Amino acid sequence: MQENEEQLEQRYCRWVDEHQGLIFRVVHASENLPEDKNDLFQEILLQLWRSMPSFEGRCKETTWMYRVALNTARAWRRSEKRRRERKEEIAIFTSLHGNDGEPNPLLESLYEAIREMPKAEGSLLLLHLDGLSYQDIADVLGVSEGCVGVRLSRARKQLAEKMKGQANEL
């Protein structure tokens, strides 16, 4: 049964509310400048809204959201010039901080390392850090489950190299 506009909006708000952390992490792992983060965050929210009617429940909500977020982040870099004129702020970012409210240099370095990695590896690592199973990662990326394992060990080595001195036992 097709949802009406109101039901769709309700589902959308619930998704954004429950999984905003997922979008937040993809945005941070993709862009560094605050204005870029804001723009990308907004673009992902819009793409998510546009994608809602075609979600048929064949995959998990989170798999769908990761796909939308990663695809938007991948394509967005190339359309920076066509960046829409923002009339009002949808999201306000603060600097990264841990649970204690203090800035977290380790997380900053981790995000920076992911941003510097090739996109496929960066996406893989982000999904792995988020705790997704190999099957779920394979679903998001559209690769085989076996490939996730091979790729992940390589990505972890790259991460260890980039984070030398901060996280030696990766």
Place this chain on the structure above:
Amino acid sequence: MSFDELQKAWQQQDAAGQVTIESDALLRLVRRNHKTMEGILFRRDFIEVAIALILIPVWIWLGEKGGLLWTWYLVIPGLLWIAGFFIVDRRNQGKKRPQPGDSLRESVEQSLAQIRHQIYLLKNILWWYLMPVALPLAIFTLHKSWLDYEIWGMANELIFFGLVFWGIYELNQWAVKKNLKPQAEELRDLLESLNRSDSEVESSVESESSDKS
């Protein structure tokens, strides 16, 4: 620090404390965007075709007003061809557009196919866009000069139109080189890196099974 500890720190990030979403503004944006997106898609398809179609009555009016030769009207089939080409191409390509919910690999494949199609169109712009108009215009110019015995006028007009069409052609080739080819290369690299790991897994499984046997 071990990877597990790093993962734990990662998962303990409190997104709610670091990004504040203005729910009302978000809903206003998506409602507004829903309407404007429909408008943008319609206008984008409409304008490209409309320009070619609007030129037809203008062309006829100019021909009638100036009492021009019959070869003047040869441009009209060219304009109709361009409008038809746009409609058919847009319809075909519209079905292949990447969807936000596709997997990363599907999305990259679709984007790459789309960019390759754009490159193909712009590289061949001479045949489907410029020639259908340039050729009838050249025929008209030659016809008119032949009847008027105006060799220099004809030469000047041909050079002028030649330069305009050459400029359009070069501008499009520049866009291919400057924008589309780097995008295609970037996408191809990403796709290859996704595909490569699959083939690596297959080859490692094959070598493992051959080792066992």
